[in-house]
Amino acid sequence: DSGVTQTPKHLITATGQRVTLRCSPRSGDLSVYWYQQSLDQGLQFLIQYYNGEERAKGNILERFSAQQFPDLHSELNLSSLELGDSALYFCASSPTPGSTEAFFGQGTRLTVV
């Protein structure tokens, strides 16, 4: 167990809908990362937050957004969902932005139908 908790584990929704994925980092970790894993694109970095502030953006679509709350949990919001958004979404955490070790949660499997 990495100590990173993600909910829900599975999510099925229709095209055009909006969903929210939740992540609780390891105790003491201030930095949260979101990654998307799909068969064709592999594991791709989406966005990073540190202590409530956005620190870096990767290949995140404009329809997607995230935030980190004062208690350090993070949410990834996906809107206007398309079939191609079906993927595994992982959250990872590390103590600081410059920390090299990142610990991953078990992921949320999103299926858009």
Add this chain to the structure above:
Amino acid sequence: GENVEQHPSTLSVQEGDSAVIKCTYSDSASNYFPWYKQELGKGPQLIIDIRSNVGEKKDQRIAVTLNKTAKHFSLHITETQPEDSAVYFCAAIFSGGGADGLTFGKGTHLIIQP
């Protein structure tokens, strides 16, 4: 940006034999290279890592080598066991105190044949 290539995509070895997975990276500024193991239904788990000031690192049956000049690094697993069956990902990042995410290879599905 960084680009990481990983080979092979699938590797089948007999139990007890060795397995080698290779990765190349494009950004010479990258200085941290972790390897993750992902089992079915689970998130990636860090198994070993190496920094650019080190050429080789070993942890029991697992070792990683880094060639900065050629910009490639490899994972070596000796005396493979059935529980080594999983998907393995290499990654690279410049950890200079800034903020960024890992760039991952596409993964290698390692199959240990009994």
